[in-house]
Amino acid sequence: MRRRVMSCLAVVIAVALAALNVASALAQGAIDNSALSSPTFREHKRTFGLVYTLPAEVNAHLDRTISGLLREKLLNAKLYDEAQRFNIPHVTVLHIHNPDPTTPDKMLKALPKLPPVLNLTLKTFYTTEAAKGAGHPWWFDLGIVKEGPSFEAVMAFNTTVTAALTSLRDGPLPRVTGPVYAKMGDAAKDLVRTVGVSGVNVMKDGKATASHNPHNTLVYSMTPYDARIQAAMKAVADEMNGVLPDGIDTQFRDVSIVEIGFMGNVVREFYRISLADGSAWDTTSGKAVALGR
16 A cells, blocks of 8 residues: 555656646747657757666677577568668666757756666567557567566656656657657647657656557667568568567666767767666766766
């Protein structure tokens, strides 16, 4: 009972923060949703994100087992750009778009209380479209087992951090505008309008949604997701699931504030914050930095 009461209090606080942040941003005229009515994607300037970077031992495991095989399959399918697309392996918490170069510092200062070190299992390869029928972008992902206290902590943190950070955006993520937004369902469109992104946890009619689907993306693509690509990537997923049927047990020990490419790939890391002790540092200089809380 006590745990339920505390959970309800946390949700109420998250709702209040979300309302204050959105109201503040709108009052400043900072949020521009006009790109949602356009038939083309919004111009991508700069996107920043909060992510869990994968531990070195997990990346090494993936390199030993499926990375080479996956690249070979991409080349065989003539997905040349996909085979060489740069990405720092990660699991997304939240992405926001804003060309303001001070956004990472503002994110650092606005971070809410972090979860503890998380024990999770990466498991099940699959392909995801930005919106069914939109054509592109699409991604090849490695999912996370959706059960246990660590998974619940990830989902709860996503709700809280959405309330704390989405007011820093200048508008929707470019990749969820234009043809993608047009193909989205009503619930997804509502998320894009109100917090700038799809797939995050927010409050709706007094209840916490669970739209967020934490995963590690291995392939980012703007190639049209036609029947040939669908068949090729299903075969890849089936083979990869045979290679790692039990997945990979891992710990997420920190979160990072990063820069994101148009399709969601991490291209640069600014700050890393330990989930074990709350210490934070600039990943370029190695110097310690202070959190805002």
